[in-house]
Amino acid sequence: MSDAAIAEKDLGNAAYKQKDFETAHVHYDKAIELDSTNITFYNNKAAVFFEEKKYAECVKFCEKAIEIGRETRADYKLIAKAMSRAGNAFQKQGELKTALSWFQRSLSEFRDPELVKKVKEMEKALKEAERLAYINPQLAQEEKNQGNDFFKKGDYPSAMKHYNEAVKRDPENAVLYSNRAACLTKLMEFQRALEDCDTCIKKDPKFIKGYIRKGACLVAMREWSKAQRAYEDALAVDPSNEEAREGVRTCLRSNDEDPEKAKERSMADPEVQEILRDPGMRMILEQMSNDPGAVREHLKNPEIFQKLMKLRDAGVIQMR
Incomplete structure (x- = not known):
């Protein structure tokens, strides 16, 4: 150097x-x-x-x-x-x-x-x-329409391709998740259908079809209590909706599963297990068993309310 x-x-x-x-x-x-x-x-x-x-x-x-x-x-x-x-x-x-x-x-x-x-x-x-840059609501609508055409023909795999593209083109549109959930239910991909229903509801809590499609998916899974809850949520949005009313009636007629067997099956749900492992929730449940009136205060907390509803639907607790 x-x-x-x-x-x-x-x-x-x-x-x-x-x-x-x-x-x-x-x-x-x-x-x-x-x-x-x-x-x-x-x-x-x-x-x-x-x-x-x-x-x-x-x-x-x-x-x-x-x-x-x-x-x-x-x-x-x-x-x-x-x-x-x-x-x-x-x-x-x-x-x-x-x-x-x-x-x-x-x-x-x-x-x-x-x-x-x-x-x-x-x-x-x-x-x-x-x-x-990929978002384009107009193209999303075109994809959705093509998906609907294939759905009506019973060609669900082809419909899925268009619904997937529609969601990518307009990811904030709640309707698109509802349509895709219906298609996934037909394809018997129930867990993915439920995820789309939940996304639909989250993006537009007033879009009643999201709840009804969720109910239909849960009915297909023979999750009668959960399906009934979905239809009841739909009625909370529109009390006069006949499809939701019929859904509730169907669940009440069909839910003939032995309560103990239903509870045993629900207890295997990881979400239920997680709630029951929570020390705070265990304390609340103990308090409720000693003083049923205590539940009113806890229902004011949205997070606790959701957990209690989950336990109710699972048959772990009784609530009126």
């Missing part, structure tokens, strides 16, 4: 710190002329171009630094640094995918903790940007 080249590099560094970029270039060029095999000189010159916002030139010298670094088997951290700087140059130009590619290359050389964090954030941001 040439002492004269190092001296020129040091002069370039001093000028860089003073933001005298023109002088810095002069010294780095002189260092390269004296020793063309030192990756640091190219890296430093790329840094000057970056500060000058001359991003194309910056990337060019980063690539040259990588080339020289490979030829001379330079420290992998220096090669990673050149790749990372090229990524920063592309990021400044708004070319995020290209920037991410350079950052990932840099991490393959050296896993700098800060860059790891930055890459994760960029990947997340890019994925979200792609998702948002």
